[in-house]
Amino acid sequence: MSQSTMMRPPVPPDVVAPLKAPRSGRGRSQRAVAAWMLTPAAVLGTVFLLVPIALTFVLAFTNARLVSPEPMKFVGFDNFTRLFSDGTFWTSLANTVIFTIVVVPVQAGLALGLALLINVKMRGVNFFRTVYFLPVVTSMVVISMLWLFIYQPNGLLNGLLAKIGVHGPDWLSDTRTALGAIILMSIWQNVGFHMVIWLSGLQTISPSLYEASSLVGATTWQQFRFITWPGLRQTRTFILITITIAAFGLFTQVNIMTQGGPLDHTSTVVYQAVHTGFAQQQTAYASAISLVFFVIVLAVSLVQRYLTRDKDVAR
The missing domain is CATH 1.20.5 (Single alpha-helices involved in coiled-coils or other helix-helix interfaces)
Incomplete structure (x- = not known):
């Protein structure tokens, strides 16, 4: 001491x-x-x-209605029994799955392509970034109304097709083209958002990796395959999840442009639940639809999480 x-x-x-x-x-x-x-x-x-x-x-286990003189009572699994025998529900679920399967890869791929194009240091690139992102900041309601006029039989799209000798259909009233028209509009509106996310991921990759690969004679494709794509692993996982969630929640476009028609060819699960609960005032049945849809989305999310975790472990 x-x-x-x-x-x-x-x-x-x-x-x-x-x-x-x-x-x-x-x-x-x-x-x-x-x-x-x-x-x-x-x-x-x-x-x-x-x-x-x-x-x-x-x-979901009652007979509740939005406005009804009858008191609410417990009915067990009656709503679910009715739901699983409802053809409209299965059609809506199929449309939602088709929309998701098409939108997720196409929108993610287009967004990545645009991000690669604007990930350069050149004069005027900020203008193109703004143009590509502009539809994202516009309300989906406004976008849907705009494309509603474009898709009309005498609208802009058919007018352009007529100039090259093609007679366009009534896009939103034809069962063969209605869902595809909504898919096209949805991709156009949202691709800019995921372009920005891809761009942020691209800018986290060190330029020294590309310089080193150029010195050993790597081609552009080899740089993308062995540097860019692996460097975007976390970014593409985030984009996959966000696009999937947004695709399953398809509602606004359908509600404004087709109201589920023609013949339920554009009806989705979310649209059916909202329409059943408010327009038809069947609150209990709409709750059963929402509950089943919640389980489906939860299952898809868990599968995505498992696949992502499995890849991370494998790496």
Whole structure:
């Protein structure tokens, strides 16, 4: 023990206690402030998320209607029995799956191509970035109404086709083209959003990797295959999940442009649930549709998560 330590006087306990008290009080004050800041988000999350989910589980097993003189009563699995024998539900589910299968790879691929084109340092590239992203900041309602006029029998699209001698159909009233028309419009509107995400992923890849590969004579395709694509692994996982979720939630385009027609060829599960619950006022049946759809989306999400985790482990 050093001499300075031996000569240091002991600190009285009545001095140590006041020194520790403010720290404890400051900690409680910080926790109180954090609790107050979290309260609005917690209240909103409870009212608009947890309560509707709980009501969906409860109402799905009743005969509740939006407006009805009859009291609500428990009916067991009657709504689910009706749902699984409902041809409209299976058609809506098939349309949703087709929409998702087409939109996810096509939109992701186009967005990646655009990101590669604008990931350069040249004059005027910011103009093209703005043009490609402009549909994203426009409301889907406005976009749907705009394309509704484009798809009319005497609209812009058929007018352009007539100039080259092609007679265009009534795109949104023909069972062979209605869903494809909505798919085309949806991809056009959302591709710019995922282009920006791809671009952010591209800019995280070190330029030194491309310089080193150029010195050993790597081609552009080899650089993309062995540098760009592996470097975008986390980005493409995020894009896959976001596009899939958005595709399963297809509603606005259908509600404005076709209302599920013609002959349910553009009806989706979300549109059927909303139409059944509000237009037909069958709240319980709509809740059963939403509950089954929730299980389907949850299963798809778990599969995506498993496949992504399996690839990460393999690497």
